[in-house]
Amino acid sequence: MLKGKRVIVVGGSSGIGLQISRELLASGAKVVVASRSPKKLALAKENLNDSAITLSLDASDELSVQNFFAGIGEFDHLIVTIKSKHLVCDFANTSTESVHHAFDTKFWGQYYLARHCIPYLSKQGSITLTSGIAAQRGYHGFSSISAINGAIESLVKSLAVELAPMRINAVSPGFTERRPKDTVRFDDIKMLGGHPPLNRLGSQKEIADAYLFLMQNKYATGTILTIDGGELCA
Secondary structure (H helix, E strand, C coil), X not given: CCCCCEEEEECCCCHHHHHHHHHHHHCCXXXXXXXXXXXXXXXXXXXXXXXXXEXXXXXXXXXXXXHHHHHHCCEEEEEECCCCCCCCCCHHHCCHHHHHHHHHHHHHHHHHHHHHHCCCEEEEEEEEXXXXXXXXCCXXXXXXXXXXXXXXXXXXXXXXXXXXXXEEEEEEECCECCCCCCHHHHHHHHHHCCCCCCCCCXXXXXXXXXXXXXXXXXXXXXXXXEECCCHHHC
């Protein structure tokens, strides 16, 4: 199903995005990895054995996004895993400037990508964005992240109606490992108040598989797929 398909992964130079890129290449897809970090792109190029095209892109710059797609041309699927710098702070003490910056990166970056890919995306193609479980549950200090994720999920549901037959979905990851057996991060999450029933963090592969599912399921649109180890049920 993926063999020969042209897939763009923005944020694909590290973490979940890099894992997605690996799995796409293994499935025979033609992958373009985009990131604003030249250093991460160089490492991704080595990690992916030169099988992917790597391009620099700052998704928070609308003109750069427009030029990026004009240079890419036609393609089949867009996956976006970009995130803002981790912003955790009491609402009353949060810097407005840092909230604006976080929105510029994660919300407006994904908005620009969804908006300006349309002329080049296959009519049978898909867009898969990234939100997060803070859209559905309050965590102390996460008000800005919650607002950003909620905005992304609302955008997805609206665009599913407007863009059809193109499809658009989002993955809402729960707490995820930065590296295998990331016990330090798990301890931090428990102190924050997280307590997934599976009693562990998700692996990057487990989260990556959710993006691949939404991309390939032709009846999925307007879907927010939560992969959180049961955190929202607890």
